[in-house]
Amino acid sequence: MKKSIFILYAFSAIFASQAQILKKPIPDKLVVLTFDDAPASQYAVVAPLLDKYGFGATFFVCEFQPNYADSSLYMNWRQIQELDKMGFEIANHTHTHANVSKLTQEEFHEQLSYIEEKCDSLGIAKPGNFAYPGYGLNAQAIEFLQEKDYVFARAGGRRAYDPLSDYPYLIPSWATDETNKAEIIASFAQAKNGKIVVLTIHGVPDIEHPWVNTPPELFEEYLAYLSSNDFKVIPMRDLEDYIDAEKARRLITPDFDRKLSN
Numbered sequence: 471m472k473k474s475i476f477i478l479y480a481f482s483a484i485f486a487s488q489a490q491i492l493k494k495p496i497p498d499k500l501v502v503l504t505f506d507d508a509p510a511s512q513y514a515v516v517a518p519l520l521d522k523y524g525f526g527a528t529f530f531v532c533e534f535q536p537n538y539a540d541s542s543l544y545m546n547w548r549q550i551q552e553l554d555k556m557g558f559e560i561a562n563h564t565h566t567h568a569n570v571s572k573l574t575q576e577e578f579h580e581q582l583s584y585i586e587e588k589c590d591s592l593g594i595a596k597p598g599n600f601a602y603p604g605y606g607l608n609a610q611a612i613e614f615l616q617e618k619d620y621v622f623a624r625a626g627g628r629r630a631y632d633p634l635s636d637y638p639y640l641i642p643s644w645a646t647d648e649t650n651k652a653e654i655i656a657s658f659a660q661a662k663n664g665k666i667v668v669l670t671i672h673g674v675p676d677i678e679h680p681w682v683n684t685p686p687e688l689f690e691e692y693l694a695y696l697s698s699n700d701f702k703v704i705p706m707r708d709l710e711d712y713i714d715a716e717k718a719r720r721l722i723t724p725d726f727d728r729k730l731s732n
Contacts, residue, residue, distance in 0.1 A: 509673035530563035
């Protein structure tokens, strides 16, 4: 009898935690598209294709050193402003694509504040989400993000995001390149049973960093697949429709032993 009561209590506690973290059930076929580093092709190629398919997305922007001023390689801030006007989310990837695991609190604050202030000067909403450049992270970085009131932060990991077990500042994702089409297509099947598929995409194409290049025809193939198979494709900010990130931070312990790097 005591054992049955204990089991019932344990299940009740689990359901109570789920009810606190989830504002509403996570639907199957939910995908988050995120784009890193602000290469020029995100404005010229990505945005028109997303608009064609009616998909939302998050652009994690930075001024990638040392060639960020080269408009053939990277977007300028007026183009980033246009993405915002198109309804896409503009989010923070640090000022200089810095490895945040090596920054002091003051340095991290400066890196985040630069992007926040640039957005403010152009009428872009203050970034509420973050992506770790190069997936460099540590426990201190998580503390800094919380102090700055960020909602979600994306890492790597090649697995689906489980809002009931993954800490909101350690959201896993798959990174696309021109060699891993089979892996990316297979990943979409994991968007079920309360789990969400998040993609990290760089340039389409990526001229300066060919190891993360996604050819435009392959990128559109992904969009066509998601569209024809009735996936819901959203920016990271729309996760707040489903997830109470503040409660998740209280109820979930950050687990750095789970696979979070590619």
